[in-house]
Amino acid sequence: MQNKELATQAPKGKEGDTSLIEASLIDVAGFVSQDQLIAALDKVKAAKEKALEINTELNEVIAKYARNKRK
Structure with missing residues (x-):
């Protein structure tokens, strides 16, 4: 959920990325309910890799924006 909070502070365009992660997690539930555990894993x-990538990118963008705003 941290990425959703960060996306509200970042420039527009990252909301879609967090939605994709949420959709992936819904898919995971389907795989688990069908006993397709390897596919779920x-x-x-x-999804975790994408979330970490987004988190890093958002933190960098927010820090850069904050530095530029102070100038």
Whole structure:
């Protein structure tokens, strides 16, 4: 959920990325309910990587924006 909070502070365009992660997690629930645990694990790993990527990018953009705003 931290990425959603960060996306509200960042320039527009990152909301869609967090929505994709949420959709992936819904897919995971479907895989688990069908006992497709390896597929669920793969999907969770991919979602985690994307979330970490977004988090890093958002933190960098917010820090850069804050520095530029102070000037």
